[in-house]
Amino acid sequence: xxxxxxxxxxxxxxxxxxxxxxxxxxxxxxxxxxxxxxxxxxxxxxxxxxxxxxxxxxxxxxxxxxxxxxxxxxxxxxxxxxxxxxxxxxxxxxxxxxxxxxxxxxxxxxxxxxxxxxxxxxxxxxxxxxxxxxxxxxxxxxxxxxxxxxxxxxxxxxxxxxxxxxxxxxxxxxxxxxxxxxxxxxxxxxxxxxxxxxxxxxx
Numbered sequence: 001x002x003x004x005x006x007x008x009x010x011x012x013x014x015x016x017x018x019x020x021x022x023x024x025x026x027x028x029x030x031x032x033x034x035x036x037x038x039x040x041x042x043x044x045x046x047x048x049x050x051x052x053x054x055x056x057x058x059x060x061x062x063x064x065x066x067x068x069x070x071x072x073x074x075x076x077x078x079x080x081x082x083x084x085x086x087x088x089x090x091x092x093x094x095x096x097x098x099x100x101x102x103x104x105x106x107x108x109x110x111x112x113x114x115x116x117x118x119x120x121x122x123x124x125x126x127x128x129x130x131x132x133x134x135x136x137x138x139x140x141x142x143x144x145x146x147x148x149x150x151x152x153x154x155x156x157x158x159x160x161x162x163x164x165x166x167x168x169x170x171x172x173x174x175x176x177x178x179x180x181x182x183x184x185x186x187x188x189x190x191x192x193x194x195x196x197x198x199x200x201x202x203x
Contacts, residue, residue: 001156002165003172010173014180023182030077038070049130056130060103063130068095083175090167097144097162106135106145107160114149115159 015021029035045063048054056063068091075088098105112118123129135145146160158165 002150002154002158002161002169005154006169006173007176010176010178011180013173014177017177017181019177019180019182021180024179026182027179031074034070034074034077038067038074041067041070045130057104060130061099062103064095064098064103068098081175081178083171083173083178086171086174087168088171090164090169090171093144093164093167094162097141097164100140101133101145104129104131104133105162106139106142107132108135108145108147111147111149111160117159 041063045054045056049056071091072088072095075084075091078084079088094105107124109121112121120129120132121134124132124134132146133139135142135147139145144163146162146165148161148163148166150159150161152159
């Protein structure tokens with residue numbers, strides 16, 4: 001819900017700044033297959049884990065290393081987009097704390113309690129969750145972990161987040177607004193006084 005809301009807000013801001021929905025069709029995400037592959041890897045692991053074909057918890061560090069390497073590679077090819085840069089920065093913050101804690105994102109007990117989702121704690125405490133672990137005295141970089149509980153209207157499906165998640169949300173907002181405005185395309189950027197695009201190319 002958080003990302004959906006920021007997409008809508010970004011799109012609205014773009015329209016208020018005299019952008020056009022049609023500008024969305026000018027955007028071309030370079031090497032999009034790399035990002036798709038990253039999410040496909042996560043989905044495959046989740047499916048295999050749910051069917052008892054893989055113990056993802058044992059390979060968290062390797063799996064997250066592969067996924068984030070693919071994500072950063074995809075972001076690199078699209079680094080001229082401001083929104084992508086900010087999304088990449090947020091993802092980097094998440095990657096740092098995850099890799100520093102064995103490939104799992106630490107989650108605060110207090111945040112889980114505040115969000116009223118303590119039922120998810122058992123798997124984490126037992127080390128059975130392939131992506132998350134309980135934050136404790138041995139956790140590294142605690143301030144980058146999932147320690148922020150969101151209000152109910154923002155936290156649907158994502159009730160507890162990290163600083164990195166919030167930075168990613170900002171990047172999604174900027175990307176959505178930029179796409180509508182039309183100055184966030186790889187081919188050209190900016191607008192002239194008549195509202196059209198200037199012809200300066202972006203490599």
